[in-house]
Amino acid sequence: MRRNQKSLASNRSLWCGSAIALVAAAAQAQPPNPRYQLSFDDCVTSDNRFVGQDGQFQWDVDAGCDIYQVDLYERPTTQTFKLANGRFGAFECFEYLDIVQAKVGMDSRFLYVSIDLFGRDHLTSDGSRIEKGLIERYGFRMSTDPDGRYGLLVVADQPEVKNEPNTVFGPLGTFAHIDTNGDVGGADREGPTGLSVTKSDNPDEADGLNGYDTVLISDGRIGGDGPRVLWVRLNPRDNTVVEIALDYRTLGISQQQLRRMRYLEFEAIKGGPKDPQNYLWNDKYTKREAGSPNRGRNGLSEFGTQGCENIYEVDTARGVTDPN
Numbered sequence: 001m002r003r004n005q006k007s008l009a010s011n012r013s014l015w016c017g018s019a020i021a022l023v024a025a026a027a028q029a030q031p032p033n034p035r036y037q038l039s040f041d042d043c044v045t046s047d048n049r050f051v052g053q054d055g056q057f058q059w060d061v062d063a064g065c066d067i068y069q070v071d072l073y074e075r076p077t078t079q080t081f082k083l084a085n086g087r088f089g090a091f092e093c094f095e096y097l098d099i100v101q102a103k104v105g106m107d108s109r110f111l112y113v114s115i116d117l118f119g120r121d122h123l124t125s126d127g128s129r130i131e132k133g134l135i136e137r138y139g140f141r142m143s144t145d146p147d148g149r150y151g152l153l154v155v156a157d158q159p160e161v162k163n164e165p166n167t168v169f170g171p172l173g174t175f176a177h178i179d180t181n182g183d184v185g186g187a188d189r190e191g192p193t194g195l196s197v198t199k200s201d202n203p204d205e206a207d208g209l210n211g212y213d214t215v216l217i218s219d220g221r222i223g224g225d226g227p228r229v230l231w232v233r234l235n236p237r238d239n240t241v242v243e244i245a246l247d248y249r250t251l252g253i254s255q256q257q258l259r260r261m262r263y264l265e266f267e268a269i270k271g272g273p274k275d276p277q278n279y280l281w282n283d284k285y286t287k288r289e290a291g292s293p294n295r296g297r298n299g300l301s302e303f304g305t306q307g308c309e310n311i312y313e314v315d316t317a318r319g320v321t322d323p324n
């Protein structure tokens with residue numbers, strides 16, 4: 001599915017100033033059961049299995065689901081894609097990287113994010129499926145700015161195994177990083193810049209890029225040893241869903257400030273450019289450096305590569321919340 005993109009002037013986030021001047025509130029309440037107010041659907045790749053080269057199974061990506069130009073990716077597969085039987089597909093698929101739907105909600109204290117994956121299995125070309133669970137990295141980004149500038153990156157690493165039991169909210173493996181100098185979306189200060197201006201369009205977008213440059217929360221605690229504000233669990237009723245809760249109130253963010261962070265990205269990532277300083281990926285990598293799962297000419301991708309290059313084993317979804 002295609003999504004409309006707007007290119008608006010950047011709008012300095014309040015996260016930067018207020019999140020660093022932290023309020024060291026004493027309370028460290030466990031999150032209650034999350035409540036969600038909005039949901040965003042994503043393309044599904046795991047059900048795109050076809051019989052390809054030499055009778056092996058392959059998976060292709062639906063048209064319009066992976067758009068490098070606007071940093072939107074649908075690549076829950078291994079890197080190499082081959083043309084077979086008229087379809088351009090990879091030879092392995094990761095159900096636990098394939099985002100199906102994301103949800104967000106908030107109450108007077110917590111922000112909740114839910115990421116629903118297609119399944120828990122690793123699917124291979126010989127038709128076998130191996131259950132792995134949610135063993136990769138899942139997270140979200142949010143900003144007041146459509147380009148993502150001055151925003152926040154929140155991740156939960158290996159929610160399947162970090163906390164026990166994994167269906168109860170725990171802090172281990174959760175991190176948050178912020179973009180203090182506003183170069184997420186592009187580092188060029190004078191030329192063309194923004195979400196839809198890539199390194200291929202303007203090489204200066206990558207100059208000195210440091211993405212989400214500063215660690216805010218480690219293993220759930222502000223600064224690593226402060227109050228506990230970030231939690232993760234698998235949904236107790238559905239073990240293909242990861243839920244993240246952020247105690248924004250203890251972090252010193254007002255509900256009004258949180259509501260202004262309307263531009264959301266959700267991600268599941270195994271390979272690819274995981275480092276927080278690599279965002280946005282279409283500024284970090286040119287088209288050819290990024291590769292693509294979309295079919296082009298001569299049995300290659302739209303960018304002349306054999307499928308994905310540096311941006312691989314990753315799925316993202318995008319959502320914009322209503323103003324107010």
Ligand SMILES: [Ca+2]
Pocket residue numbers: 042043044045074076098099100315
């Ligand atoms: Ca997906």
Ligand SMILES: [Ca+2]
Pocket residue numbers: 185186187193194195196197198199205280282283
């Ligand atoms: Ca850019």
Ligand SMILES: [Ca+2]
Pocket residue numbers: 178179180181182183184209210211212213
């Ligand atoms: Ca930065």
